[in-house]
Amino acid sequence: MKAGVVVFPGTNRERDIAIALQAASGRRPRMVWHGETELAGLDLVVLPGGFSHGDYLRCGAMAARSPVMGAIRDFAAAGGHVLGVCNGFQILAEAGLLPGALLRNASLRFLSQDCHLRVERADTAFTRHYQPGQVFRAPMAHGDGNYFADPATLDRMEGEGLVALRYASPEGAVVPEANPNGSARSIAGILSPNGRVMGLMPHPEDLVDPLMGGTDGLPLFAGMAEALAA
Amino acid sequence: MKAIVMVMLKPGVLDPQGKAIGHALQTLGFAGVGEVRAGKVIELELSESDPARARASAEEMARKLLANTVIEGFHVEIAS
Numbered sequence: 001m002k003a004g005v006v007v008f009p010g011t012n013r014e015r016d017i018a019i020a021l022q023a024a025s026g027r028r029p030r031m032v033w034h035g036e037t038e039l040a041g042l043d044l045v046v047l048p049g050g051f052s053h054g055d056y057l058r059c060g061a062m063a064a065r066s067p068v069m070g071a072i073r074d075f076a077a078a079g080g081h082v083l084g085v086c087n088g089f090q091i092l093a094e095a096g097l098l099p100g101a102l103l104r105n106a107s108l109r110f111l112s113q114d115c116h117l118r119v120e121r122a123d124t125a126f127t128r129h130y131q132p133g134q135v136f137r138a139p140m141a142h143g144d145g146n147y148f149a150d151p152a153t154l155d156r157m158e159g160e161g162l163v164a165l166r167y168a169s170p171e172g173a174v175v176p177e178a179n180p181n182g183s184a185r186s187i188a189g190i191l192s193p194n195g196r197v198m199g200l201m202p203h204p205e206d207l208v209d210p211l212m213g214g215t216d217g218l219p220l221f222a223g224m225a226e227a228l229a230a
Numbered sequence: 231m232k233a234i235v236m237v238m239l240k241p242g243v244l245d246p247q248g249k250a251i252g253h254a255l256q257t258l259g260f261a262g263v264g265e266v267r268a269g270k271v272i273e274l275e276l277s278e279s280d281p282a283r284a285r286a287s288a289e290e291m292a293r294k295l296l297a298n299t300v301i302e303g304f305h306v307e308i309a310s
Contacts, residue, residue, distance in 0.1 A: 058298055065295060094298065101300045108246045148243060148301060182244070 001228040003029035003044040008052035008063045017048040020205040024221035037071040043228040044081045045072055047088025059144045060090035069095050081125055082197045086142055089199030098190055098199045100149030106182025110143040115180050115202055117188050118168035121161055124195045125227035129219035135172045136216040138202035145201035147183035154184055165189030165200055231276050233288035234307045237297045238269035272296055281308045
């Protein structure tokens with residue numbers, strides 16, 4: 001799997017994503033600066049977390065309009081796989097590559113804590129190493145992760161199976177107490193209609209080695225490496 | 231010519247910041263404050279001298295960047 005990791009001014013999780021991608025695929029990903037427009041030869045493009053352009057105006061707003069996003073739009077339209085984590089998810093939503101938007105957390109607090117995610121779709125390149133309904137732990141660290149879409153859009157997404165991950169209790173119950181940021185229908189991660197663009201707020205790359213305290217996130221990277229093996 | 235773009239969350243989109251401001255006003259003893267909603271004001275200095283064209287230009291900027299129309303509406307005022 002040849003992966004590219006996109007770096008904007010203010011991105012700060014690109015090395016963590018790179019470590020996870022390399023651990024799973026054995027290949028070092030290419031760092032792609034936000035002004036670049038050449039993505040040829042890549043099987044996967046990852047938009048990592050951080051605070052691109054200082055989160056000014058809205059999280060991801062400036063990054064979504066940078067030159068590399070035109071190339072990513074073409075890459076996705078041609079069937080390429082794109083993963084956005086945290087700020088990367090916000091950027092994909094701002095760019096219109098995924099529906100909805102990420103609002104300020106309902107509590108107004110920046111939340112840096114663990115959460116649990118229930119796998120709603122296990123038939124994608126991103127989630128194939130999890131079982132449907134499986135729950136895994138993932139750290140989260142964001143101030144604007146409150147997923148919003150209008151009710152008609154949410155119904156359409158549910159009908160088309162575009163919800164990939166929901167916040168849940170460790171036992172897998174999707175209940176308000178297990179929804180840390182107020183996201184509509186406890187949505188933590190979503191897919192494009194072709195299942196090849198995924199965005200999620202939590203950070204699976206933070207748990208890919210026993211030294212990090214767990215390997216709950218490793219199946220995501222191992223699944224991509226297997227599905228996108230060149 | 232100056233264009234003033236006001237960006238507000240759409241009705242129905244939860245505004246926790248507005249809620250927090252409302253709570254703080256109550257704490258300060260301001261009675262009779264109903265729902266509070268917070269938005270953004272963006273002032274643009276434009277070289278355009280025709281008010282209609284300035285408005286059209288500011289509205290295009292709002293649609294393309296200043297507002298996220300999934301969650302926000304906007305209103306443009308032109309001041310000379």
